[in-house]
Amino acid sequence: MQLHFYRPLSSAPSNSPPSEPDLTSFHSFSFDPSAPDYTSLLSDELLLNILSKLPISQHVSNSLVCKRWLHLHGRLVYSLKVADWSFVTSGRVFTRFPNLTDLDLVRSCIQMPKSSGIIVTHKTMSVHVDTHFILDGFLEETALLPSNAVDQGLRMIAGKYPNLQRLAATGASEEGLLRIAEECPTLQELELHCCGDLALRGIAGIKNLQVVKLMGFIGVFYNSTISDIGLTLLAQGCRRLVKLELCGCEGSYDGIKAIGQCCQMLEELTLSEHRMDGGWLAGLSFCGNLKTLRLRSCKSIDKSPGADEHLGSCLTLEELHLQGCQIRDKQSVKALFLVCENVRDIVLHDCWGLEDDVFSLASICRRVKLLSLEGCSLLTIRGLELVVLSWKELQRLRVMSCNNIKDTEVTPELATLFSVLKELIWRPDSRSLLSSNLAGTGMGRKGDRFFKRSKD
Numbered sequence: 001m002q003l004h005f006y007r008p009l010s011s012a013p014s015n016s017p018p019s020e021p022d023l024t025s026f027h028s029f030s031f032d033p034s035a036p037d038y039t040s041l042l043s044d045e046l047l048l049n050i051l052s053k054l055p056i057s058q059h060v061s062n063s064l065v066c067k068r069w070l071h072l073h074g075r076l077v078y079s080l081k082v083a084d085w086s087f088v089t090s091g092r093v094f095t096r097f098p099n100l101t102d103l104d105l106v107r108s109c110i111q112m113p114k115s116s117g118i119i120v121t122h123k124t125m126s127v128h129v130d131t132h133f134i135l136d137g138f139l140e141e142t143a144l145l146p147s148n149a150v151d152q153g154l155r156m157i158a159g160k161y162p163n164l165q166r167l168a169a170t171g172a173s174e175e176g177l178l179r180i181a182e183e184c185p186t187l188q189e190l191e192l193h194c195c196g197d198l199a200l201r202g203i204a205g206i207k208n209l210q211v212v213k214l215m216g217f218i219g220v221f222y223n224s225t226i227s228d229i230g231l232t233l234l235a236q237g238c239r240r241l242v243k244l245e246l247c248g249c250e251g252s253y254d255g256i257k258a259i260g261q262c263c264q265m266l267e268e269l270t271l272s273e274h275r276m277d278g279g280w281l282a283g284l285s286f287c288g289n290l291k292t293l294r295l296r297s298c299k300s301i302d303k304s305p306g307a308d309e310h311l312g313s314c315l316t317l318e319e320l321h322l323q324g325c326q327i328r329d330k331q332s333v334k335a336l337f338l339v340c341e342n343v344r345d346i347v348l349h350d351c352w353g354l355e356d357d358v359f360s361l362a363s364i365c366r367r368v369k370l371l372s373l374e375g376c377s378l379l380t381i382r383g384l385e386l387v388v389l390s391w392k393e394l395q396r397l398r399v400m401s402c403n404n405i406k407d408t409e410v411t412p413e414l415a416t417l418f419s420v421l422k423e424l425i426w427r428p429d430s431r432s433l434l435s436s437n438l439a440g441t442g443m444g445r446k447g448d449r450f451f452k453r454s455k456d
Contacts (some may be wrong), residue, residue, distance in 0.1 A: 048072050075099055079166075082108040085145060088153045094160040102166040103157065106193055109145045109170035144171050144194065151176030158183035168213075170194050177202025191215075194222040197230035204237025212241060217248035217275060231255030235262035245270040252276060256283025260290075270294040278304025281332075284339050285312025293340065294321040301327060305335035313338065319345040328353030330361065337364040344368060350375035356383025363390045372398040381409040389413060396423035403429050 051062060051072055063073035079102035080093070087093050088108065093100075150169060154176035157164070164184045168191035169176075180187065181203060189211040190203060203209065212234065216226040226249040234241075235255075241263040249271075256276075259266065266287055271294070281302045284290065293314070295301065305311065320336075320343045327333050343365050348354060354376045360383060362368075368391045373379065379402055388394055394417070399405060405428035410418075418424050 048075060052076055078102060080104065081106075084108055085111075085149075085153065088156065089149075091156070094156075098160075099163075100161055101163055103161065103164060104168040104191075105150075105153070106168050106170050106191070109150055109193075111143055111145060147171050147173040147176075151179075155179045162186075165189065167191070168193075172202075173199050174202035178205065181205030193218075194224045195226070196224055197227055197233065200226075200230045200233040201237070204233065206238065208240065209238045210240055211243045212238060213245040213247070214249060215247045216250070218273070222248070225250060228252055228255035228258075232258040235259045239263055239265075241266050243268040243270075245272065246274065247272040248275065250275045250277070251280060253279045253283045256280050257286045260284065260286030260288065263287075264289060266290055268292040268294070270296065271298065272296040274298055276302070278302060279306050281305050281335050281339050282311050284314045284317075287314055288316065290314050290317055292319040292321070293317060295323070295325050296321075297324040299326050300329060301325065301332035301336050303332070305332055308335070308338055311335055311338050313341050315342055317343050319343065319347070321347040321349075322351050323347075323349045324351070326352045327358060330358055333358055334361045334364070337361050341365050342367055345370040345372075347372040348374075348376055354379050356380055356386075359383050360386060363387050366391070367393055369393050370396040370398075373402055374398070374400045376402045377404055379404060381405045381411075381414070385411060385414050388417065395421060397421055398423070398425040399428045400425065401427070405429065 047068075051069070054062065060073075063070045074096045075098060077097045078100060080097055080100055081104040082088060082093065085105075085108040088105070150171045151173055154169065154172060157167075158179045162183055163186050164180075165186055166189040167180065167184075167187060170193040172192060172195060177199060182205065184206075186208065187206050188208055190206065190209055191213040192199070193215040195214065195216075200214075203212075214226055214230075214234075215222060216224050226246070228251050231246075231249070231251050232255060235258040239262055241259075242265055244259065244263070244266060246269075251274075259269075260283060267289055269284075269287065269290060269292070273296070279302065282305070284293070317340050320340045341364055344367060346362060346365065346368055347370075349372070355378045359376075359379055363386070371388065371391075371394065373384075384399070384405060388397065397418075407426075407429065418426070
């Protein structure tokens with residue numbers, strides 16, 4: 001194989017136009033594949049150190065140079081997403097990537113035909129599907145690896161990766177997770193899909209676990225159940241939790257209370273598409289170190305929060321994030337703000353039902369310093385003004401794509417507040433913003449400038 005390289009012979013100026021390369025000032029030379037490989041004189045440790053200094057974007061191309069470089073490249077990889085389960089059971093993953101600390105097995109645990117042209121996407125997850133693998137809107141059991149197969153793979157992983165720090169898997173049972181707990185003492189982050197309550201007994205021995213994500217009932221994918229039993233097992237076994245995310249999980253006041261009492265280091269709690277029973281909000285008062293609460297894609301906040309005097313409050317909470325939630329129920333929204341009355345940051349994105357009377361309940365929180373609104377199309381300037389003027393500590397305000405808030409309706413009082421804020425992002429009406437950006441271009445006039453009938 002001949003590779004041609006070019007180098008300049010002279011630094012004299014060229015007569016070629018700047019836009020055209022001057023090929024006359026270059027000459028080619030041949031590369032002899034039989035020439036000695038001087039990198040073979042370097043030890044693996046030295047060559048590995050050199051390769052590690054190169055940009056990550058070059059690692060894949062470097063691995064294609066020769067088998068030795070391919071092997072060394074595998075030693076530089078620490079994070080991997082596996083798409084084919086046989087890559088694990090055959091042992092190839094351990095040979096190819098011996099130093100992994102972050103392993104994601106989620107997609108490899110779903111047995112789907114890769115040749116299928118049908119892809120189902122839910123939030124951040126996408127899989128190829130076949131009509132034979134769908135039952136009542138969920139993946140059939142035959143589409144998921146059996147738990148004993150997953151556990152067998154986890155036993156192999158536990159024996160080969162004792163320094164594993166993060167693991168994500170689907171359909172694991174107590175047996176496989178117990179082996180991970182025994183062999184991987186440095187594991188800090190765990191993501192489990194389609195697991196039940198009893199499987200969570202297996203992670204009780206993971207003493208250094210700090211981040212847990214549980215995926216229970218997920219539309220079109222999983223129909224598993226995580227209830228108060230599982231939450232209590234999790235709380236009693238993982239007392240060093242700092243961050244917990246519950247997706248499609250059931251539960252109630254008892255489960256949240258157990259987490260708050262046992263996981264005293266918990267700082268961030270996320271609930272996505274939750275199926276909690278009424279009254280769960282009151283359990284947040286037991287989370288004595290909670291700083292961030294996130295609710296995502298929840299059809300309701302709390303169906304029956306109970307009396308205000310029994311709710312309590314989360315005194316350490318600093319951030320409240322709601323994204324894609326339905327917040328039409330004034331009682332549950334009021335209960336949420338009462339529990340989060342000391343919050344500093346309120347972020348509301350694409351929330352349905354956020355009308356003026358619902359948003360007025362945010363005035364319960366008196367210490368707000370940041371408000372971020374995006375995609376809240378029912379809120380008006382009047383509703384916004386009543387709340388933000390009541391917040392004496394407000395420093396930052398972001399309003400984007402809230403089309404019912406008009407620039408022309410800004411009052412002098414609100415303008416005065418804008419002038420003293422440390423940060424102001426004001427793009428409420430996307431239509432008016434588009435019009436201002438297109439001003440003077442002639443666009444948006446039904447084509448009268450660009451499409452004129454000829455007079456000939």
